[in-house]
Amino acid sequence: MDGTASLVDGAGNAFLRGALTSGEWVTIPTVFRLRLTGTGTVVMDARDSLGVETAAVESFIIEGATDQIEFPYAGDNAVAIRITVTGTATAEVI
Numbered sequence: 001m002d003g004t005a006s007l008v009d010g011a012g013n014a015f016l017r018g019a020l021t022s023g024e025w026v027t028i029p030t031v032f033r034l035r036l037t038g039t040g041t042v043v044m045d046a047r048d049s050l051g052v053e054t055a056a057v058e059s060f061i062i063e064g065a066t067d068q069i070e071f072p073y074a075g076d077n078a079v080a081i082r083i084t085v086t087g088t089a090t091a092e093v094i
Contacts, residue, residue, distance in 0.1 A: 040087020046078040
């Protein structure tokens with residue numbers, strides 16, 4: 001097991017909690033945090049339930065981060081996010 005787990009809310013919607021893969025869309029809970037590590041950039045895009053994508057709703061430049069916690073805002077209607085990372089940066093939903 002890689003430590004990644006999906007959770008299910010009361011309505012039966014599954015969302016990811018754990019490490020994120022650059023360029024991959026994941027469903028998110030309404031309120032979430034990101035744990036950032038490494039050096040580089042983390043850019044977060046958002047998508048709503050109609051499939052409308054909004055690029056770069058949040059971006060972070062990190063340098064030598066070991067446990068940087070961020071409280072990103074994906075948007076009022078966001079149901080999914082996609083992150084793109086550079087360098088050694090990693091992001092995880094916690």
